[in-house]
Amino acid sequence: MKHFLNLDHIGYAVNDIQETARHYVEAGWELSELYDETRQNVIIAFLTKEGFPKIELVAPGCHGKDPVSNVLKNSGVTPYHLCYEVDDVYLAMEALYEEGFVPLFMPVSSVAMNGRKICYLRNLEVGTIEIVSNN
Numbered sequence: 001m002k003h004f005l006n007l008d009h010i011g012y013a014v015n016d017i018q019e020t021a022r023h024y025v026e027a028g029w030e031l032s033e034l035y036d037e038t039r040q041n042v043i044i045a046f047l048t049k050e051g052f053p054k055i056e057l058v059a060p061g062c063h064g065k066d067p068v069s070n071v072l073k074n075s076g077v078t079p080y081h082l083c084y085e086v087d088d089v090y091l092a093m094e095a096l097y098e099e100g101f102v103p104l105f106m107p108v109s110s111v112a113m114n115g116r117k118i119c120y121l122r123n124l125e126v127g128t129i130e131i132v133s134n135n
């Protein structure tokens with residue numbers, strides 16, 4: 001995990017972005033626009049507040065299988081991943097694989113991340129992480 005530059009965000013699995021966001025907005029957080037990530041079949045929005053880590057709200061899309069429905073079924077609304085910035089998502093993915101992380105899919109461009117490449121990886125001792133290229 002020595003390849004990470006910094007924490008980009010904490011990802012929460014949610015049923016309804018607006019309903020979850022309402023609680024944060026009432027506490028002074030700002031809600032971004034909603035992004036339709038069709039490749040992953042999720043809807044994403046970000047919450048920001050000065051002095052706090054960015055929060056990503058991830059809700060199931062409406063096009064079949066998605067990566068958060070099982071999380072929601074088993075745990076309800078909950079944090080389920082940390083996302084770290086890396087210089088090169090492919091090199092970091094390879095290095096993390098050598099450390100026991102299994103990629104859940106090959107890197108893809110993310111609409112919500114302004115086209116930057118992302119990849120989710122899982123390690124049974126660490127959990128699920130996301131990496132995002134910093135350029």
